[in-house]
Amino acid sequence: MTTATQEKNWAHVDLTKVPNMRVPAPGPKSKALHARCTKYFKGLSGQVKLFPVSFESGSGCVLRDVDGNEYIDFSSGIYVTTLGHCHPKVSEAIAKYANQLMNAHDFTTEIKTRLCEKLADVLPGDLNGFQFYDAGTAAVEAGMRVLRAATGKNELISCFYDFHGKTYGAVSLAEIRSPVYGRVRAPGMHMVPRPNPYRPMWSKTDGTIDTDKYLEFYDEYINRATVNDVAGFVLEPIQGWGGSVIPPDDFFPKLRKFCDERKILLMADEVLTSWARTGKFLCMEHWGVLPDVVSIGKGFGNGFPVTCVAVRDQFKESFEKISASSSYGGNPMACAAALASTEVIEEENLLERSTHLGELAMKRMEKMKAEHKIVGDVRAKGCLMGIELVKDKKTKEPLNKAGEMVYQKAFAKGLAWIPAGHILRMSPPVIMEDDVLMKGLDMIDEAIGETEKELGY
Numbered sequence: 001m002t003t004a005t006q007e008k009n010w011a012h013v014d015l016t017k018v019p020n021m022r023v024p025a026p027g028p029k030s031k032a033l034h035a036r037c038t039k040y041f042k043g044l045s046g047q048v049k050l051f052p053v054s055f056e057s058g059s060g061c062v063l064r065d066v067d068g069n070e071y072i073d074f075s076s077g078i079y080v081t082t083l084g085h086c087h088p089k090v091s092e093a094i095a096k097y098a099n100q101l102m103n104a105h106d107f108t109t110e111i112k113t114r115l116c117e118k119l120a121d122v123l124p125g126d127l128n129g130f131q132f133y134d135a136g137t138a139a140v141e142a143g144m145r146v147l148r149a150a151t152g153k154n155e156l157i158s159c160f161y162d163f164h165g166k167t168y169g170a171v172s173l174a175e176i177r178s179p180v181y182g183r184v185r186a187p188g189m190h191m192v193p194r195p196n197p198y199r200p201m202w203s204k205t206d207g208t209i210d211t212d213k214y215l216e217f218y219d220e221y222i223n224r225a226t227v228n229d230v231a232g233f234v235l236e237p238i239q240g241w242g243g244s245v246i247p248p249d250d251f252f253p254k255l256r257k258f259c260d261e262r263k264i265l266l267m268a269d270e271v272l273t274s275w276a277r278t279g280k281f282l283c284m285e286h287w288g289v290l291p292d293v294v295s296i297g298k299g300f301g302n303g304f305p306v307t308c309v310a311v312r313d314q315f316k317e318s319f320e321k322i323s324a325s326s327s328y329g330g331n332p333m334a335c336a337a338a339l340a341s342t343e344v345i346e347e348e349n350l351l352e353r354s355t356h357l358g359e360l361a362m363k364r365m366e367k368m369k370a371e372h373k374i375v376g377d378v379r380a381k382g383c384l385m386g387i388e389l390v391k392d393k394k395t396k397e398p399l400n401k402a403g404e405m406v407y408q409k410a411f412a413k414g415l416a417w418i419p420a421g422h423i424l425r426m427s428p429p430v431i432m433e434d435d436v437l438m439k440g441l442d443m444i445d446e447a448i449g450e451t452e453k454e455l456g457y
């Protein structure tokens, strides 16, 4: 049994040894393995295409590639390994059930029962009904089916720049222009703008964002563009793929009221923002808003593919109507991973830690914004962070080229992280020590400076 102290030591990073770039990355072994693999494995993300390194192992906040280079992790996989790579308690829990019982369809098991009890305990309000899945997109689809079953209505509304997954229902609530996503939105799916404080569509005379105008538009939109059969809104609390965009504090409380007045349900897609990522179990807790339905994923199992749909008491029975079970949903290994992850967050006070790291990062990034011409905006909520790069701070025109350059330069220095066009997205594990976070941000700062020089700023 690993003790809490051992776990703490396990999370320690010796900054005199890491990052450690033994050979320029991607090194020869990385390149050779990548070439062998990609002969067959197709459809890589932009992250890999821009820096095709091959990883071998990870421990806590450190990743090691096949050439022996060691990186500070600023991506947690892709917002997944929130407690660091291979957290001993989570790994032991998975291993136990890998040797005891791997799948029992949706029959009751003790580990699933304990997970449900724990979730009812840590989640706010009466979010007491659960079903489990193996991917975020599957949880989002199930959540949408609950919205329809609970209301008997069909239409759903999401927002510009939201992302909800890659199955057809989920892509129909996002940008669908790309041929990859089918080009044709599923019937009854709508999208409306949502407030982005850095790029307001409607602002007040003092320049601050005017949330009320967005809600007025939703009212008009529902009257004019729907068939008045709206089951629910489906929104990310903070947009991840859209660039760590944090809404103004009054948005979700107002949206909740708007939905209640019209008997429309509110689903929070917390696949990316939940389980300590922003400093709470649910990001919506920051605004004291209780959604009717929530999708939870990524950090939920700290790397084991397990996701969840949680619903309020009054909607529990809707799970009966939607034929909710699946092949892998709620399998014992998955439940063990999710239960262990939840317990680790509590035992190691990781909600507080995530909040603290976000505050530290914000101070450091504000300095970058003051010092760099191309840093237009910086934002953080816990360990969900973003830096927006622009050609000019006045026009706010996006500077995509710089995004790629900064990403590659910082990666080459030993920072494993996530690019997204002109918005640099950071998602470090929440167990990270303060000095490691600062080191990672220093590396980004340096990379931005080098990029500015090369681009002639």
Ligand SMILES: Cc1ncc(COP(=O)(O)O)c(C=O)c1O
Residues within 6 Å of the ligand: 135, 136, 137, 138, 140, 163, 164, 165, 166, 236, 240, 241, 269, 270, 271, 272, 297, 298
């Ligand atoms: C908010 C949100 N919802 C859903 C998904 C889909 O999750 P998955 O990739 O596990 O299917 C993602 C993935 O990035 C996400 O960020």
